[in-house]
Amino acid sequence: MSTYVIILKEKKLAKELLLKLREAQTPILNCDLVEPLDNKSDHENSNSDTFEEVWANQSSFNNLKLFNPTLARKERQKTLSTWLIPFGFIAGLSFSQMTDLKTFADMGFPSQLETLLGGLIGMISGALGSIFSAGSISQETVDDLRAFRKKSEEGFWLLILELPIEIEPPWAILKETDNLEIISIGKA
Known part of the structure; x- marks a missing residue:
């Protein structure tokens, strides 16, 4: 999948962008809206906007594994352990049997x-x-995290879009939105 982080000034812009993407039938695998770390501006609007209707998960900066290396490490460790532990057991049995x-x-x-x-x-x-x-x-990941954290501390909203790898993002729609930056994280 391809991941894009769109830096926006307001929560309302994220909702408008998601509605435009929905109208354009853009296939989105996952969509997360990250509220600013210093969220003073949009607290009064947060109760009236329901992002569930435009399929975005609103969360804080530290609760996403993309921005929190500890969460990402725990998930990698869990995935690795599901095959390394049984493989280690079988290898240990085999070694003990072979060497006697x-x-x-x-x-x-x-x-x-x-x-x-x-x-x-x-x-x-x-x-x-x-x-x-x-x-x-x-x-490189640490430097990217610092840049995203700084934007979030400055009061900007981060919209994370995950698209299928074979789909090019709708650049025309993204450019007509009043955003500060669009950052491509990478392909997995």
């Missing part, structure tokens, strides 16, 4: 549990691997 080492028997454990304990050690290794491999974040 008596590591745990020498420590006083029954020799019948040697293979099973090897599998458990493999599971622990898979869990640790998922934790450490999910912890990385690039410097």
Whole structure:
């Protein structure tokens, strides 16, 4: 999917843009509206506008994994652990069977549990691997996050559109909207 962050001055502009995109039948996979971190201007309008009718999720800056590396890391760790832990168990069992080492028997454990304990050690290794491999974040991402956070602290609304990768965004509609910037995050 392609992700675009549109920086807007007001919440009303986001609603208008979403209605135009809906009329143009733009296929949108996900749409999130991020309220400013210093949200003073649109609190009185937030009760009257219902974004559910134009399919946008309104959330705060820190609740989106796109802007919160901790949430993204936890999701990556969970995804990695779903296959690394079972793979580690199978690898540990296999290694114990192939090598016929008596590591745990020498420590006083029954020799019948040697293979099973090897599998458990493999599971622990898979869990640790998922934790450490999910912890990385690039410097480019950190710089982008700082820029988005600064815009949000300045009182701007961030509209995040996720489109299918094969669909080009409707640039004519996006350009006629009174927005400050349109930033393409990347393709996944």
